[in-house]
Amino acid sequence: MVSFLGRLLVPGRQRIGILWTILFGVVAAFIGTGIASGLGVADTNGVDWVEWLIQIALAALGVAAVSKVKLRH
Template sequence: MTVSGFITAIVIGAIIGLLGRLFAPGKQNISILVTILVGIVAALLGTALASAVSSADTAGIDWVEILFQVVLAVIGVTLAARMLGGRRR
């Protein structure tokens, strides 16, 4: 992976992770680093899933791919918050 590819993965992961955190129910007591890591994984899995489901090459924004990525990020952020988030009383 090149440096530009690495930086792009971090930026896209951060955006997807933040969208996942925005749409996840409840309060998430996880760090921004965990959110970005969940977003990177969700972006990669969402891209793979979208390419497996649809073989059409879209010109422009692939909304199906973005939808898969955000849904996976919501699931990932919710799971990470339940596993890693501390309970407050």
């Protein structure tokens, strides 16, 4: 879910496949959880909205970066 929402944030057409999208979502989820824990915002009783937004932003950055690299080749 994180990967698809991150991909929606990137404007234009992304030239990466579904597997890359999923991979960036998984990596962004792990890194985003670490960042949120470090900031102290991941210990709530319910939905961790800030953690979720960090994960989506990281997924969007990953998708945008790989899309730009693939666009050059």
